[in-house]
Amino acid sequence: MKTIQVKSSKGHYKLCIGRGLLPRTGALVSGIFAPGAKVMVVSQKNLAPYLETIAASLSKKGFEVHFHRLPDGEVAKSGAELFRLSYALLARGFERRDGIVAVGGGVVSDLAGFAASVYLRGIRYVNVATTLLAQVDSAIGGKTAIDLKEGKNLLGSFWPPALVISDVSVLRSLPARELRASLGEVVKYGVIRDAVLFHWLERHGKKILRKDLGAIEKVVLACARIKAEIVSRDEFETKGARAFLNYGHTFAHGIEGALGYKGLVHGEAVAIGMMMAGQLGADLGLCPEELPWRQMRLLVSLQLPVSLKKFNLKTVAILKAMMKDKKKHQGTLRFVLPRRIGKVAVEKDIPLAALRKILHLAGAK
Ligand SMILES: NC(=O)c1ccc[n+]([C@@H]2O[C@H](COP(=O)([O-])OP(=O)(O)OC[C@H]3O[C@@H](n4cnc5c(N)ncnc54)[C@H](O)[C@@H]3O)[C@@H](O)[C@H]2O)c1
Ligand SMILES: [Zn+2]
Incomplete structure (x- = not known):
């Protein structure tokens, strides 16, 4: 695994790049979320084959794992989905110490990152980037957004992830x-x-x-x-x-x-x-x-x-x-x-x- 440091106003964060990293998710996010914290794994149907591995490694490190599924495609970057995720976090009692693990491409991290930036005035999130675009671009840099009918990315924030995990092996299943x-x-x-x-x-x-x-x-x-x-x-x-x-x-x-x-x-x-x-x-x-x-x-x-x-x-x-x-x-x-x-x-x-x-x-x- 190689790591790259990114500087941000919220402190430095790491990009972890390599093969076979998903089973190490729990270990990699330890130190970001407090021991015993709740973690919301936000993802999509296409990522289902990877979620068990990710969840098992998070549970092993003592995190309380929850799941939230977004629809496929740009429609997920909507106000409705932002609210749906926010209510899901609220219903499961997520507090400031808890966090989100966004597993997917740019759509998942843009929506989950935006929700993380506004839920309780900001909680931490980790990007597990699963598309080539996400690994080279969208998971890095902290731009988050949803779309309005007037245009793309019109509502958003700069909210850097606490960590980015780019496991290139998952790109095998990418269309x-x-x-x-x-x-x-x-x-x-x-x-x-x-x-x-x-x-x-x-x-x-x-x-x-x-x-x-x-x-x-x-x-x-x-x-x-x-x-x-x-x-x-x-x-x-x-x-x-x-x-x-x-x-x-x-x-x-x-x-x-x-x-x-x-x-x-x-x-x-x-x-x-x-x-x-x-x-x-x-x-x-x-x-x-x-x-x-x-x-x-x-x-x-x-x-x-x-x-x-x-x-x-x-x-x-x-x-x-x-x-x-x-x-x-x-x-x-x-x-x-x-x-x-x-x-x-x-x-x-x-x-x-x-x-x-x-x-x-x-x-x-
Ligand atoms: N925040 C930024 O800096 C930034 C930069 C560039 C683009 N973006 C945004 O990113 C979005 C596009 O992201 P994208 O290209 O990653 O598309 P995407 O997130 O829609 O993913 C593409 C498709 O591949 C599926 N998928 C993802 N990983 C997979 C895997 N490993 N195996 C099988 N299927 C998989 C997804 O479910 C989806 O159907 C746009 O909304 C764009 O605005 C954001
Ligand atoms: Zn582009």
């Missing part, structure tokens, strides 16, 4: 599309910060599609290190460093919005968004002409989509959805664009004509 889509985010880390990782993915990335656990572990470690370093420096997204994690995301959010969040999963939209950001960087002369091509070859080799053609989307619909995103940044659209593989910078005031050209090139009408 192939989920695994592939998360590779969009993995490539992102290569472009924004780690040319060695990018090169490694070019040579060995396919091993991940074959669920080679050694390869997966290497990639989870590399990406988790980058995310940990960035959020340690910029926990509340006020200093700029965290913005680099948005590489490809301004376009991706525009695409997802224009599609009404159907047809593409997030990591796939990010892959197309990175294609656009790479090409924009080259068009503006900020990075070598070759970069978007190299990035495209890698994305294609990882079986990620690189074009919007089949979706029949209008350029104006994507631009409109991107503008909605812009409201979050005081009215200016900002793009994280590459300088070279491993280095990006934030750029403002991109001419509209350049954006239109990029969207056309990617297959929008």
Whole structure:
């Protein structure tokens, strides 16, 4: 097992990454929750095969284990589910000394983390991350949220987990599309910060599609290190460093919005968004002409989509959805664009004509 430290305003917390960690859950969370504390294991149906192991190891260490099941999918990040979990904690007498163990992907930890941040004005929670996306991204950094009908992640908090356990062996049961889509985010880390990782993915990335656990572990470690370093420096997204994690995301959010969040999963939209950001960087002369091509070859080799053609989307619909995103940044659209593989910078005031050209090139009408 490897550990990585993350700095936060609530103290440091550890990311534990390795294989066969679930039976050690109880031992790993000892010291976080008080002896004899109640622990609510929040999870979903798909994680049922792992819950017995987790519960047994928690009971063995003297914790009182309770279970709460969330529905599958983004619908779990709702006000109704936040209240349902809060009432379940209340009904079982959870106090400040007790805590939550969120077992699942980003959906479970976003909802459970948000509940943890507001229940009794805040209790501790641990993320047992079970998707590749969660292990490289969403379980780390303390962003929690639920969705409103007006948009995703509109109600949330910064509430760091007390511990993150990433057992890569559980990724074996992850649906192939989920695994592939998360590779969009993995490539992102290569472009924004780690040319060695990018090169490694070019040579060995396919091993991940074959669920080679050694390869997966290497990639989870590399990406988790980058995310940990960035959020340690910029926990509340006020200093700029965290913005680099948005590489490809301004376009991706525009695409997802224009599609009404159907047809593409997030990591796939990010892959197309990175294609656009790479090409924009080259068009503006900020990075070598070759970069978007190299990035495209890698994305294609990882079986990620690189074009919007089949979706029949209008350029104006994507631009409109991107503008909605812009409201979050005081009215200016900002793009994280590459300088070279491993280095990006934030750029403002991109001419509209350049954006239109990029969207056309990617297959929008
Ligand atoms: N908080 C953050 O910093 C952050 C960052 C990125 C994304 N997110 C959020 O994360 C969510 C997406 O998370 P996700 O991609 O992990 O999806 P997810 O949590 O919906 O999980 C995907 C599917 O895989 C199933 N699953 C999970 N682990 C499994 C396993 N080991 N074996 C079999 N099935 C398994 C889940 O039940 C679900 O059906 C979005 O809501 C997004 O907004 C949050
Ligand atoms: Zn993302």
